[in-house]
Amino acid sequence: MPYSNEHKTVLQAIMHEGALHEARGKELVIRLFKHNNTAQILSEINTKLRPLCMTIKSINCEVTGELYWIFANTVQDKTASFNSEFSQAELALLRNVYSEIVTSNSGWVSSTFCLNLCPSINLKLSKTDAEQFLLEMVNRQWLCCKDGKYYMGVRSIAELLQYFKDTYEGNLHICTLCKQELFYGDKCNKCDAIAHVYCLQNYARNHNSLGCPNCQFSTSRQNFSSSNASAMDIDDA
Numbered sequence: 001m002p003y004s005n006e007h008k009t010v011l012q013a014i015m016h017e018g019a020l021h022e023a024r025g026k027e028l029v030i031r032l033f034k035h036n037n038t039a040q041i042l043s044e045i046n047t048k049l050r051p052l053c054m055t056i057k058s059i060n061c062e063v064t065g066e067l068y069w070i071f072a073n074t075v076q077d078k079t080a081s082f083n084s085e086f087s088q089a090e091l092a093l094l095r096n097v098y099s100e101i102v103t104s105n106s107g108w109v110s111s112t113f114c115l116n117l118c119p120s121i122n123l124k125l126s127k128t129d130a131e132q133f134l135l136e137m138v139n140r141q142w143l144c145c146k147d148g149k150y151y152m153g154v155r156s157i158a159e160l161l162q163y164f165k166d167t168y169e170g171n172l173h174i175c176t177l178c179k180q181e182l183f184y185g186d187k188c189n190k191c192d193a194i195a196h197v198y199c200l201q202n203y204a205r206n207h208n209s210l211g212c213p214n215c216q217f218s219t220s221r222q223n224f225s226s227s228n229a230s231a232m233d234i235d236d237a
Contacts, residue, residue: 003048006032011045014056015071019141019154022058022067042069050074059154062107062184063144065198070141070158089125090133093117097134097143098160101152102168107184108149152183175199176214190217 013028014020022038029038042056049055053075060067086094096117100109114134115127125133134150137143144151161181165172175182177199187194193214195203203213211217 003044007041007045007048010041011049011056011071014069019059019068019070019158022069025069057158059158060196060198061144061154062157062182062196062198063146063151065196065201068141068154070155072158086133087125089121090130092121093125093130093133094137094142096121097150098152098156098164099168101150101183102164102171107182108151111145111148111150114150157181157183177203188212188214188217191215 009032010025010028014025017024026036026038029041030036033041042058046055053073055072055074057070057072058067059070093114097109097114100113100117101107111131111134115130118125118127118130134143134145138145138150138153141153141155143153143156165181172181173183173185173194174180175185175195176193177195180196182194182196185194185196186200191212191214193212195213200213204210207213209216
């Protein structure tokens, strides 16, 4: 099928949202193309984008498991580039939050800890301004927040993975199931294998097993129940 105005509309919707929820993307494809073969439409768009070193990536939120479509550059380097509309102090805070998430054993950092980072940043940033900035990062899917904890957002995973690989090479983990990098997952208490929560949920359904997919030992999350949080859930505390 030739690249059409309908393809452009899907691409513009993804670019406008930054991270478009798959459910909304499917609705758009059905309305424009009268079918639900989203894989075909994304493939046709990506064929057009390939010479421009751009692509549409499908990325799962590590907290909710929900799938998003993200417009990303296929050529990444070790320099994390962020929108110039934000101040140097805000970007310094974001990089510090990234560092804490990546180097933690849990894959998250508390909102209180993030706000307490402000005095350690050379450039002036009040806790009120920092809180508003982090809220904006959640709204734009650069971060995910649940119960007062910040996790890596889908846009950061899609667009800044090479930066994280180059900067925190020794701290990145690989999902034992999908073999992709992960920042937040479920770790086996016996063999230390780690996997995305949504990968474990799929494994449990397909194999009727709650054991570790690597050693079959019962893992820390017994029921693998899906989190009800969304990337927009901000704890007010």
